[in-house]
Amino acid sequence: MATFQVVTEQHGELNCWRISSDRAELLIAQQGAQILSYQRVGEPPLLWLSDQAIFRHGKSVRAGVPVCWPWFGNLQRNPQAVQAMYHGEQAPAHGLARSRDWQLLGIEKAGNGLRIEFQLPEAQGDLPGWPHEVELKLVVELDEALKLNLTSRNMGNTPVTISQALHSYFAVSDVRQARVEGVEGLGYIETLADWEQREQQGALAFAGETDRIYLATPQTLSIVDPHWNRRITLTSSGSRSAVIWNPWTERAKELADMADDGWQRMLCIETANVWNDLVELKPGASHSLGVQIGCEMI
Numbered sequence: 610m611a612t613f614q615v616v617t618e619q620h621g622e623l624n625c626w627r628i629s630s631d632r633a634e635l636l637i638a639q640q641g642a643q644i645l646s647y648q649r650v651g652e653p654p655l656l657w658l659s660d661q662a663i664f665r666h667g668k669s670v671r672a673g674v675p676v677c678w679p680w681f682g683n684l685q686r687n688p689q690a691v692q693a694m695y696h697g698e699q700a701p702a703h704g705l706a707r708s709r710d711w712q713l714l715g716i717e718k719a720g721n722g723l724r725i726e727f728q729l730p731e732a733q734g735d736l737p738g739w740p741h742e743v744e745l746k747l748v749v750e751l752d753e754a755l756k757l758n759l760t761s762r763n764m765g766n767t768p769v770t771i772s773q774a775l776h777s778y779f780a781v782s783d784v785r786q787a788r789v790e791g792v793e794g795l796g797y798i799e800t801l802a803d804w805e806q807r808e809q810q811g812a813l814a815f816a817g818e819t820d821r822i823y824l825a826t827p828q829t830l831s832i833v834d835p836h837w838n839r840r841i842t843l844t845s846s847g848s849r850s851a852v853i854w855n856p857w858t859e860r861a862k863e864l865a866d867m868a869d870d871g872w873q874r875m876l877c878i879e880t881a882n883v884w885n886d887l888v889e890l891k892p893g894a895s896h897s898l899g900v901q902i903g904c905e906m907i
């Protein structure tokens with residue numbers, strides 16, 4: 610059985626845990642239960658952490674896997690059923706969970722790996738403007754692969770509708786050389802062209818700003834990185850939609866927490882429940898959104 614070391618660290622204003630074994634290292638922040646980095650020993654990072662990341666309370670870090678919940682993106686772009694759940698003023702982008710402190714329920718050995726469990730207690734009726742009672746848990750498992758599972762259980766008496774995403778930032782040698790496989794032939798929403806519906810021809814290569822919602826996604830998507838000779842594989846569960854994002858040159862310059870050339874070294878594939886792939890939770894019902902991130906040399 611592998612041995613693990615857990616060290617608490619402070620990054621700016623954020624409490625974090627650095628978890629390492631002889632095979633991999635993971636950095637997780639209490640805010641947002643956000644994985645900030647993940648790297649296997651002797652390999653380039655799998656998840657990307659911005660060189661100019663800002664570690665501040667109330668602001669999601671540009672890194673790793675922010676949890677977007679109970680809505681994804683701009684609330685006004687969500688279906689009415691998701692919008693109707695929120696009664697607050699300004700709705701923050703990507704929901705309420707990524708910028709709040711979660712509670713660490715435990716870190717324990719599981720099989721050959723490690724299991725880390727977080728909960729967002731405020732989701733049970735105490736989120737500002739969102740008066741619903743949902744037990745929200747994130748389980749992170751680290752063994753050969755990295756697994757994330759976000760479970761929402763409706764503890765209230767009325768139905769709850771959410772959109773959500775595991776907004777994963779992947780590290781690549783150069784996004785202009787990388788491609789995403791598994792999207793061939795899928796319908797997608799081109800959010801940069803007035804949310805027009807289009808069809809993907811072939812694998813996705815990056816040649817400009819990209820911000821697309823892919824629909825009816827298969828279980829497996831992968832990132833082929835020829836320069837680093839590797840294929841990152843995402844195996845999802847509880848999801849039939851994915852968002853793929855790269856800000857490219859001009860948008861990156863507008864982001865204070867990304868170097869002007871930071872866009873070259875990252876791309877986001879966000880395992881999601883968005884658009885017509887919403888989650889409707891009847892009282893007592895639960896839903897799990899999961900992704901397993903693996904990697905092989907090619």
Ligand code: TA6
Binds near residue numbers: 854877
């Ligand atoms: O998932 C894509 C997206 O919604 C983009 O539109 C882009 O704005 C990105 O997320 C990052 O959002 P953030 O609020 O973290 O700056």
